[in-house]
Amino acid sequence: MQVRLSKGRNLSYNSSSFQGILIRYGVPASQQVRLEVSFDYEGHLAPVQEVRSMTLKSENRLMHGIAVAILTEDREQSVVLNTRIESTHMTRTVLSHLGFPIGPSDAVLRQILDQRAEVVLVDIDPKNPSRAIRAIEMIHSAAGDVTIFAVGELTQPTNIVSAMRAGAREFLDRASNREAMIEAFTRFTASLSRAQRSAGKARVFTFLNAKGGVGATTTAVNTAVALEQAHGRVVLVDFAPIGHASLQLNLRPQFTVVDALQNLHRMDVSLLEGLMTHYRSGLHLLAGAQQPQNAVPTATELARLFDLLVSQYNFVVVDCSGRVDATMQMICDLSNAVLMVAQTDVVSLWSAARVQAFLQEGAGRERLRIVLNRYKKIPGFTDEDVEKATNCKVLWKIPNNYQVIGPAIDKGSPVALQDGHEVARSYQGLAAELAAATSAADGALSLVYQHDKSDTAKRPGRLIVSPMRAGQ
Ligand SMILES: Nc1ncnc2c1ncn2[C@@H]1O[C@H](COP(=O)(O)OP(=O)(O)OP(=O)(O)O)[C@@H](O)[C@H]1O
Ligand SMILES: [Mg+2]
Numbered sequence: 001m002q003v004r005l006s007k008g009r010n011l012s013y014n015s016s017s018f019q020g021i022l023i024r025y026g027v028p029a030s031q032q033v034r035l036e037v038s039f040d041y042e043g044h045l046a047p048v049q050e051v052r053s054m055t056l057k058s059e060n061r062l063m064h065g066i067a068v069a070i071l072t073e074d075r076e077q078s079v080v081l082n083t084r085i086e087s088t089h090m091t092r093t094v095l096s097h098l099g100f101p102i103g104p105s106d107a108v109l110r111q112i113l114d115q116r117a118e119v120v121l122v123d124i125d126p127k128n129p130s131r132a133i134r135a136i137e138m139i140h141s142a143a144g145d146v147t148i149f150a151v152g153e154l155t156q157p158t159n160i161v162s163a164m165r166a167g168a169r170e171f172l173d174r175a176s177n178r179e180a181m182i183e184a185f186t187r188f189t190a191s192l193s194r195a196q197r198s199a200g201k202a203r204v205f206t207f208l209n210a211k212g213g214v215g216a217t218t219t220a221v222n223t224a225v226a227l228e229q230a231h232g233r234v235v236l237v238d239f240a241p242i243g244h245a246s247l248q249l250n251l252r253p254q255f256t257v258v259d260a261l262q263n264l265h266r267m268d269v270s271l272l273e274g275l276m277t278h279y280r281s282g283l284h285l286l287a288g289a290q291q292p293q294n295a296v297p298t299a300t301e302l303a304r305l306f307d308l309l310v311s312q313y314n315f316v317v318v319d320c321s322g323r324v325d326a327t328m329q330m331i332c333d334l335s336n337a338v339l340m341v342a343q344t345d346v347v348s349l350w351s352a353a354r355v356q357a358f359l360q361e362g363a364g365r366e367r368l369r370i371v372l373n374r375y376k377k378i379p380g381f382t383d384e385d386v387e388k389a390t391n392c393k394v395l396w397k398i399p400n401n402y403q404v405i406g407p408a409i410d411k412g413s414p415v416a417l418q419d420g421h422e423v424a425r426s427y428q429g430l431a432a433e434l435a436a437a438t439s440a441a442d443g444a445l446s447l448v449y450q451h452d453k454s455d456t457a458k459r460p461g462r463l464i465v466s467p468m469r470a471g472q
Contacts, residue, residue: 206320
C-alpha cells in the first residue's frame with residue numbers, strides 16, 4: 001500500500017494501520033491528516049488500483065463506529081449487506097471481501113487483523129454452507145478477539161448450530177432488516193462495555209529472574225496465554241532489557257514499550273491499542289525494546305502507562321526478566337504480585353536473595369513470591385530451605401521439560417496452549433492461582449503455596465543442606 005501524507009512526505013508502508021503511520025511520523029493525535037491511499041483490491045469489490053482520498057482523525061478511531069469486515073462469496077449479497085450495515089449508522093466497513101480464506105495463512109485473515117476489524121460478518125450460502133463454516137473457524141482461531149456474526153437462513157437449524165460451534169457470536173437472518181442489525185450491534189457494544197467495566201480492575205503480575213536464563217520470559221509468556229485462555233483479557237508487557245517475548249510468540253512487532261513511553265504525553269486508549277501486537281489466541285503484546293535503552297521513565301510516566309493498561313484488560317503480565325534497576329523497582333511496586341523465577345541451585349538462590357534485597361521496603365518486596373522453574377525434587381532439600389535462602393515464600397513449581405519447551409519456543413507456539421503436557425498444566429495452574437487469589441484492600445493478593453506434605457514435615461535439628469550438595 002502506498003500512503004502519501006499531505007505535507008509531501010511519501011512512504012511505502014506494509015501495513016494498513018493508519019494509527020501506526022500517525023505514531024511513527026509523530027503526528028499529534030488531535031491533528032486532522034489527509035491521506036491519499038492507493039489500495040490493492042485483490043478480490044475486493046472496488047475496482048483494482050482505485051485511488052481514494054480520505055480524512056481521518058487518529059483520536060476518533062473509536063468514535064467512527066464499530067469496525068466491520070464483510071466476507072461473502074456472493075457479489076449481490078455483498079452489496080445488500082454493505083447497504084444494510086451502512087443504514088444502521090453504527091459501523092464503518094473496513095474490509096469488504098469476495099470469497100473466504102482457504103487456509104490459515106490466507107491474506108484475508110491478515111487483513112482482518114491489520115484493519116482491526118471488531119466484527120466480521122460471514123455470509124453463509126444456503127446451497128453450500130460448509131465453506132463459510134470453515135471460514136468462521138479460521139477467523140475464530142486466527143483472530144480470537146474478533147466477534148463473528150454469521151448471516152444465513154434461519155430455516156436451516158444445522159447451519160445455525162455449526163456456525164455457533166465454529167465461533168460465531170450471533171446468527172442473523174439473511175433477510176433481517178435494519179432494526180435486527182441495530183439490535184445485534186447494540187448487543188455487541190453492550191458486551192464491550194461490560195468487558196471494559198470488569199477490565200477496570202486488572203491485576204498486574206510481574207515476572208523477574210533470579211539470574212539470567214532461569215526461565216522468566218518462558219514463565220511470563222505461558223502464564224499470560226493461560227490467563228487469556230481461561231480467565232479474561234490479557235496484555236503481556238515486555239520490560240526486559242532486550243525483549244524476547246515476541247520471539248516466543250513468533251510475532252514481529254511494529255511498536256514497543258519504547259514507543260509507548262515516548263508518546264505518553266498524548267497517550268489515549270486508541271493510541272495504546274495501535275501499539276499492541278496481536279497474538280492469534282487473543283493475547284495482546286506490548287513488545288519489548290529491540291536494543292538496550294538508556295532512557296529511564298519517571299514513576300509518574302510508568303503509573304500513567306499502567307493506569308491505562310489496567311483500565312483496558314483483566315490482567316497485565318509484565319516480563320522484567322533480568323532487569324535490576326529503578327524501573328523494575330517501580331514496576332514491582334505497581335504490581336499485585338511479583339514472581340521471581342529461580343532454579344534450585346546455589347547461584348540462582350543466592351542471586352534471588354540479592355534481588356529480594358534490591359526491592360526496597362515496600363509493596364514490591366511484600367508481594368514477592370518464588371516460582372521454582374525446571375523443578376526436580378532433591379532429597380533432603382525442602383521448600384523451607386529455599387525460603388530461608390531467598391527470604392521469600394515459594395508460590396509455584398514448574399517441572400523441567402526441555403523436550404517440549406525447547407521446540408515450543410523455537411516454533412513460537414507456547415506450550416501452555418498445547419494439551420496433554422504436565423508442564424502446560426503447571427502454567428495453567430499458576431494462571432488459575434493468580435486469577436483466583438483474593439485481594440486485600442491495598443491490592444496485595446493472598447498467594448500461599450500448598451507445600452507438599454513431605455516438605456512441611458518437620459525434621460527437628462536438621463541442618464540446611466546446600467541444594468547443590470543435596471543434588472549430588
Ligand atoms: N520448565 C522448563 N523446562 C525446561 N526448559 C526450560 C523451562 N523453562 C525454560 N526453559 C529453557 O530455558 C531457556 C531460557 O528461558 P527464558 O528465556 O525464559 O529465561 P529468562 O530468565 O527470561 O532469560 P533472560 O535472562 O535471557 O531474560 C529457554 O530457552 C528454555 O529453553
Ligand atoms: Mg527473558
